Amino acid sequence: MKHIQTKNNKAGMTLIELVIYFSLLAVLSAVVVSSIFSLFKSYASIKVGQDMETTAIQVLDRMTRDIHDADSILVNLSSFGIPSSYVTLSMNSSASETIKYYVASTTKIAVDKNGVYLGELSLSTVKIDNFLIRYINGTSTQALKIELGLIGEVRNASTTIYKNFYTTVQLRD
Amino acid sequence: MRRNIFKRGISLIEVIIGVAIISLSTIYISQAYGGFVAASADNVARVQATFLLDEGVEAVKTLRGESWTKVASTTVGVPYYLIWNTDRWAATTTPQVTDGRFYRTMIFSTVNRDASFNISTTTGTLDNGTRKVDLAVAWNEKGSTSTRSISMYVFNIFN
Numbered sequence: 377m378k379h380i381q382t383k384n385n386k387a388g389m390t391l392i393e394l395v396i397y398f399s400l401l402a403v404l405s406a407v408v409v410s411s412i413f414s415l416f417k418s419y420a421s422i423k424v425g426q427d428m429e430t431t432a433i434q435v436l437d438r439m440t441r442d443i444h445d446a447d448s449i450l451v452n453l454s455s456f457g458i459p460s461s462y463v464t465l466s467m468n469s470s471a472s473e474t475i476k477y478y479v480a481s482t483t484k485i486a487v488d489k490n491g492v493y494l495g496e497l498s499l500s501t502v503k504i505d506n507f508l509i510r511y512i513n514g515t516s517t518q519a520l521k522i523e524l525g526l527i528g529e530v531r532n533a534s535t536t537i538y539k540n541f542y543t544t545v546q547l548r549d
Numbered sequence: 550m551r552r553n554i555f556k557r558g559i560s561l562i563e564v565i566i567g568v569a570i571i572s573l574s575t576i577y578i579s580q581a582y583g584g585f586v587a588a589s590a591d592n593v594a595r596v597q598a599t600f601l602l603d604e605g606v607e608a609v610k611t612l613r614g615e616s617w618t619k620v621a622s623t624t625v626g627v628p629y630y631l632i633w634n635t636d637r638w639a640a641t642t643t644p645q646v647t648d649g650r651f652y653r654t655m656i657f658s659t660v661n662r663d664a665s666f667n668i669s670t671t672t673g674t675l676d677n678g679t680r681k682v683d684l685a686v687a688w689n690e691k692g693s694t695s696t697r698s699i700s701m702y703v704f705n706i707f708n
Contacts, residue, residue, distance in 0.1 A: 393561050400568040407572055411579035418586040425589070429596045436600060512637050516707040517614030519607060521633070539593055540648055544604040544638070546611060 417530070424501065424528035424537055431498040432541040435477075435485045435524055438497060442467065442475050443520055443545040449511065450474065461509035463520060479507045485524075503527040505538060512544070519546040591690055594650070598686040598697045601653050605631060605684040608638040609655065609703055617705040620657070620680050628654040656683045660702065668702070678705035 446465040453464035453476070462478035473490060480486035480496065483503045487494040498504065506525030512518065521544045528537040608631050612619045615637065623629060623640060630645035631638050631653060646652055658681045661673035668679070685698035 393564075396561065397564050400564065404568055404572050404575075407575055411575060411582075414579065415582065418583070422586060422589050425593045429593055432596060432600070440603070510633075510636070512611055514611055514614045514637065515616070517611055519611050519614075521604075521638075539597065541597055541600050542604055542647065543600045544607040544611070546607045546614070 420531045421535075421537070424530050427499045427501045428526045428528045428537070428539050431485075431502045431526055432524055432539075435497045436522065436541060436543050438487075439477055439520075439522060440543065440545045442477075444548050446475075446547055447549050449518060449520070449547065451511065454509075454511070456509050456511045459506050459508055460504075461507055463509050479504050498526075501528070503529075506540070517546050519544055587691065594688055594690060594695070595697070597648075598651060598688060598695070601647060601651055601686045602684055602697050602699050605653055605655060605686070606699060606701055609682050609684075609701065611638050612640060613703050613705070614707065617678070617707065620703055621677060621705070623657040623680075625658050626656060628656055630654060651686055651688045653684065653686045656685075657681070658683070679703070 442465055446467055447469045448466045450464040450466050453474070455462050460479040460482070462476060464474050464476040467473040467475055474488075476488040476491075477497075478486055478488070484496045484498045484500075485504060485507060486496050504525070505527045506523060508523040508525075510521040510523075512521060522542070524541045526539050526541070528539070529535075530537065609620070619640065624642075627642060629640040629642055632641045632643070632645050633639075640655065644652065660676050660679040660681050661669045661671075662676045662679075663669040663673040668676075680703050681700065682703055683698065683700045685696055687694050687696045689695075
């Protein structure tokens with residue numbers, strides 16, 4: 377009698393233990409798995425943000441430097457006020473050195489030097505939504521207002537980030 | 550038998566405590582990581598604000614290039630905003646917001662020069678060919694306002 381009771385008692389405890397343990401394990405694994413997924417997701421979104429920053433800085437800083445140094449803007453070799461604008465700068469009019477910034481294959485910002493392809497400034501992970509240049513032809517100064525819209529696609533999350541970067545650069549010559 | 554029950558009870562409590570510790574620390578770690586992610590994700594906003602600030606500096610120079618009056622006629626101490634007016638920048642006191650998020654203000658102030666024509670904040674006579682401009686870009690970041698600012702002097706060099 378005593379022996380049977382002990383056995384029953386033992387079996388009941390083990391079952392409850394198992395149920396509690398497995399339910400806790402299930403909850404815990406759900407938490408761990410979801411936080412691991414969110415780690416991957418946030419890594420992807422940080423990566424996209426960084427790529428967009430890098431692209432904006434590469435494009436706009438280089439354009440700023442070149443526009444500051446430029447002798448003049450070759451208006452007849454530029455197209456302003458449209459979403460895929462392009463601009464040609466005369467860097468050294470005596471040596472007829474020119475630099476052109478434009479949207480290549482609708483996804484990247486490219487540079488030509490003296491009409492020859494020099495390279496891309498945007499990263500391959502970032503696409504171009506908008507490259508709008510406006511020409512400010514003032515009485516004493518000339519400037520370009522540049523609007524760079526970038527599209528970043530976050531992997532594994534199927535979300536798309538749109539960011540705009542704006543700057544204005546005045547010619548110094 | 551008593552010993553057996555005692556032993557089993559401890560193992561269940563152990564499991565609960567263990568699971569609680571592990572799950573709480575996992576939650577805290579992932580929350581902290583989420584905070585780092587948010588901080589670093591908003592770095593894009595800081596880069597955008599910096600470019601807007603650069604643009605502000607150059608835009609003030611284009612205003613000066615049009616006519617010195619555009620700079621000199623501004624009311625001192627009042628925040629101005631840059632507005633795109635067809636083919637040029639203009640200053641307005643009506644608040645302008647970029648991308649629904651960034652507020653860029655310019656506050657003009659007069660500049661005094663001392664006897665040796667150095668800029669003086671305390672004494673000297675008013676120099677109407679110089680203005681100080683304090684530019685700031687403010688935006689909302691998770692309920693609080695972040696700001697980037699820069700100060701410049703602008704001179705009447707064309708008239």
